[in-house]
Amino acid sequence: MSHQLQVLLGPRQTYTGAMEKDSGDDRISTLPSDIVVNILDRLDFREVARTSILSRRWCQLSCKVSRLIINAQPDGVSTSNISDGDLVRINAAALEATKSLLARRCPGEDTIRLLSTTFYLRGDVPISIGHTVGSAMTTHKIEKAEFTVLTVKKRRQCTLDDVLNYGTQFVSFFNECLNAFTGLTRLYMENLRFVESDFVSNIFVTCKRLKYLGFFNCDTQNHLTLQVEHAQLSELSMVNCRFYKVKLKWLPKLTRTTFTYWMAFEELPLSFGHVPLLDFLNLTNVGLSRHKMVVLSTLLCETHIQELHLGFKCEKIWVQPECLSERLASAFHRLRIVSLVSIPEGSDLTWTIFILEAAPSLEELYMLVIDHPCEMIMDKKRRMELSLSEMKGVKWESPRSNFKHRHLAKLIIFCFVNCMVSHVRRVMKAAVNLKDVYLYDRLACSKCKHMAIFKPDRLPRAKKKLDAMKKLLTQGIESAPRIHLLTDCEMEADHAARVTGYLCS
Helix, strand or coil, X not given: CXXXXXXXXXXXXXXXCCCCCCCCCCCHHHCCHHHHHHHHHHCCHXXXXXXXXXXXXXXXXXXXXXXXXXXXXXXXXXXXXXXXXXXHHHHHHHHHHHHHHHHCCCCCCCCEEEEEEEEECCCCHHHHHHHHHHHHHHHCCEEEEEEEEECCCCHHHCCHHHHHHHHHHHHHHHHHCHHHHHHCCEEEEEEEXXXXXXXXXXXXXXXXXXXXXXXXEEEECCCCEEEEECCCCCEEEEECCXXXXXEEEECCCCCEEEEECCCCCCCCCEEEEECCCCCEEEEECCEECCCCCECHHHHCCCXXXXXXXXXXXXXXXXXXXXXXXXXXXXXXXXXXXXXXXXXXXXXXXXXXXXXXXXXXXXXXXXXXXXXXXXXXXXXXXHHHHCCECCCXXXXXXXXXXXXXXXXXXXXXXXXCCHHHHHHHHHHHHHECCCCXXXXXXXXXXXXXXXXXXXXXXXXXXXXXXXXXXXHHHHCCCCCCCEEEEECHXXXXXXXXXXXXXXXXX
16 A cells, blocks of 8 residues: 655745644544555645644654655745745755654665655755765665755746856755765756756766656756766656757667757757657757758657657747658657647648658647747847747648548647638548547637737637538538537646646746
């Protein structure tokens, strides 16, 4: 049986160890220990700590819990709304909780299935947590150990001096706590700039047990071509990082990769060597006018991707459409799901047909066509200075006019407008076994909704007009799929999960 204890520390809350003693009898005390621990497993620690019901057995039973999750990040609270003193107390409480929970456990007994610690890169707390966890690794069997290392300032608040300072602090933390890092199975870090270019490679060499490694807004002082080899890593995420190139040379267990933002203009930013299990790839970038177009048949020729996510950040389409070739067919032959996210508004979608032609096993195709004015640079002079392209679309026409696709079952388009009717009909004619077409109305984040340039909903709401739109879409198509014309309030949960992160600032 798996038992879990979550210690969630708020701004005015510290970890107090065992609860106050209860002077009276209680019914729960009569239950078998495994049932009581299972109850603890389901409770928020803060609720447990406010009661005295379980106090007689807490000290004994807490050491039986197999999943220890200690989180110094206030639930739903931004660090910008927390005082400096509160942050110090929260971090100290995370350290106190880590020490207390581990000190109670008998060495060699009760395997720890998960030890997850989230804390801020501030003061001596990270090193103290590292020493505590490293020591526990020598005396206890810990199946999974995780560090989530946060910075006080968020990405947009960080100056160059901030990320350099955070990077220096992290390097000191890493070097002081090698015993802990060698045993980690998951590591997330953010807002770090490393002075020594080889330090990133040192993380891969030292942390041999890692299954997941996440970098957010990290880079090195000098442009780096990162060559990655790791025997255990199954997921690698590099979001808003500024490594010049990343070469995934030998990762026999890698299944998922997220690579967002790159600097290389003339060469492919990412290359794959031995990655036989890779089945999910997320590539997202702001395409600049001087960026070379990415040829997917070249990039993916050594892979067998099943799910491909391409993000365009409402700017230039950076993918080069290709006519069907043996190389492209080989790269796409196992594709089941494709998501094309933040395609700039007004773009001709014809180029997306090349993916259908090259991916005979494709079952689901998602497209989000949107401008995100709250995050986009709109000033023409500033756009020119940053090499942001005014011509965002790409022209391409398939030479295969009678192409048929046998496996596509779902087409989902977010922010559908009338000018997309011809494209939807083209897909419907080609995809002869298409079952459902979901066309969602205008979506926007909370900030965009209040901007003057935000466009209102564009799908008709009257039933008569909706029926007319469905008739227009299906006219002349045999065995037409079901057409769903929906608002964001009617969005299916699995569809919402595909776009939620792109609509919230």
